[in-house]
Amino acid sequence: MYTLYYAPGAASMVVHLALLEAGAPYDLRLVDLDAGAQRDPAYLALNPHGVVPTLVVDGRPLGESSALLMLLAERHPEAGLAPAPGTPGRGAWYAWIAYLASTLMPPFRLWFYPQDLHDTPDVRAAVQRRIEGVWDHLQAHLATQGPHLLGEQFSGADLLLTMLMRWSRNMPRPATQWPALAQLADRVRARPSWRRLYEIEGLREW
Ligand SMILES: N[C@@H](CCC(=O)N[C@@H](CS)C(=O)NCC(=O)O)C(=O)O
CATH class of the missing domain: 3.40.30.10 (Glutaredoxin)
Known part of the structure; x- marks a missing residue:
């Protein structure tokens, strides 16, 4: 329990x-x-x-x-949240989770808690650019190697990514404006x- x-x-x-x-x-x-x-x-x-x-x-x-x-x-x-230990996908799965946690979590923290930093319009614009740069990278990956982060195989990394995408829904450019990201979110949102x-x-x- x-x-x-x-x-x-x-x-x-x-x-x-x-x-x-x-x-x-x-x-x-x-x-x-x-x-x-x-x-x-x-x-x-x-x-x-x-x-x-x-x-x-x-x-x-x-x-x-x-x-x-x-x-x-x-x-x-x-x-089935992760590829089995010892299989090639396992390493990629760790890498995607570390990537999402290290590139998206910190700027989202600053976006939602601007008081953590001395907030200025320049800082906010830089935070937005940082998040959008990650969407660009993920779009390029998913468009060629998707539909999930690990290709055909759904994993917990897709849950993490979709949660982070959801956090962008009220930003000037939400993650769903990137087509391959929107498709991934649709798949995850259809899950029970x-x-x-x-x-x-x-x-x-x-
Ligand atoms: N790196 C942490 C971040 C946790 C975090 O910042 N949680 C936010 C909500 S999304 C929170 O509890 N905020 C309350 C506060 O900072 O006062 C994690 O991934 O668990």
């Missing part, structure tokens, strides 16, 4: 999707970010960074959405896990 501390549509989303894909039993605990619940001492004891997600695994709280995605893929190999998560987390807008 897992316990997932989450906020609707936040970085916890990919962990929640992985749990649903795996059919693993879990409890959900809402962290009300608007009310500042992530800074409650009881929550900080679980997650010293004061962010979601936290996943309690065998009684131990762990953070970092991309690491939790990899952990769940390892603990539930039958879910995505639909079920929308029901559970009460999400409406893409």
